[in-house]
Amino acid sequence: MSHSEKVQRRPLVVANWKLNGWRADGVTLATTLAERYGQLLAPAFDMVLCPPATLVDAVARAVDGSGVLTGGQDASAHRKGAYTGEVSAWGLADLGARYVIVGHSERRQHHHETDALVRAKATAALAAGLTPIICVGENVEAHQSGRTLAVVAEQIAGSLPGGVTAAEIVIAYEPLWAIGSGAVATLAGIEAVHQVIRADVSLVLGSDGGALRVLYGGSVKPDNAHPILSLDDVDGVLVGGASLKADDFWDIALAAG
Ligand code: PGA
Numbered sequence: 190m191s192h193s194e195k196v197q198r199r200p201l202v203v204a205n206w207k208l209n210g211w212r213a214d215g216v217t218l219a220t221t222l223a224e225r226y227g228q229l230l231a232p233a234f235d236m237v238l239c240p241p242a243t244l245v246d247a248v249a250r251a252v253d254g255s256g257v258l259t260g261g262q263d264a265s266a267h268r269k270g271a272y273t274g275e276v277s278a279w280g281l282a283d284l285g286a287r288y289v290i291v292g293h294s295e296r297r298q299h300h301h302e303t304d305a306l307v308r309a310k311a312t313a314a315l316a317a318g319l320t321p322i323i324c325v326g327e328n329v330e331a332h333q334s335g336r337t338l339a340v341v342a343e344q345i346a347g348s349l350p351g352g353v354t355a356a357e358i359v360i361a362y363e364p365l366w367a368i369g370s371g372a373v374a375t376l377a378g379i380e381a382v383h384q385v386i387r388a389d390v391s392l393v394l395g396s397d398g399g400a401l402r403v404l405y406g407g408s409v410k411p412d413n414a415h416p417i418l419s420l421d422d423v424d425g426v427l428v429g430g431a432s433l434k435a436d437d438f439w440d441i442a443l444a445a446g
Pocket residue numbers: 205363367368369370406407408409427428429430431
């Protein structure tokens with residue numbers, strides 16, 4: 190992939206706060222990042238903060254007008270109705286969110302979310318006007334037995350909504366064994382999987398995946414972000430633990446731009 194092709198895909202740096210943050214510290218973190226982002230003359234990357242659903246409203250207000258965007262960490266497949274406890278993609282959009290993570294491995298693992306459910310959630314997100322960040326990634330057994338590409342291909346085939354273009358969705362590749370563990374995939378491994386993801390998505394959508402943004406996630410830190418983000422087929426990062434510290438997340442973001 191040539192450098193000029195990569196430049197067409199604007200890097201995307203996403204914070205996944207997971208179940209962390211109360212209103213005061215969440216607003217402080219969001220405000221700090223929004224101020225720094227707002228001071229850049231021409232930011233060369235997009236920044237999205239995905240707080241817990243309880244803080245989407247407060248964070249969206251805190252970053253309003255700065256260029257930093259807000260996202261959810263999950264959304265129901267349903268718009269509204271008798272679904273106690275669910276968070277509607279339309280509700281997130283109503284609060285100002287622009288993105289939503291779907292199919293994160295912690296949802297797939299702890300809430301038994303299937304590819305079909307992830308697809309339904311991504312479809313709902315799109316209908317609500319949100320960009321879904323669809324997560325895929327293999328567990329340690331699949332990794333060790335060399336089944337990474339097969340697992341990821343199956344997840345993509347099952348989780349992608351129909352009738353969309355590659356530019357309307359984002360894929361995050363997060364090997365489960367790298368999430369929160371301090372272990373990071375090798376650069377060659379990341380690049381190889383991202384290339385295959387782009388090809389898989391092109392195949393499933395029946396269209397060119399050149400505009401698809403493929404993020405890497407799993408123990409991304411300030412000291413490893415630059416080499417990862419320099420890879421041709423890495424178009425951004427999805428950051429968990431390191432996104433809870435303004436300085437760390439900002440350093441990672443600058444490595445994207
Ligand atoms: P981590 O989490 O950066 O803490 O490994 C990434 C994620 O789960 O999105």
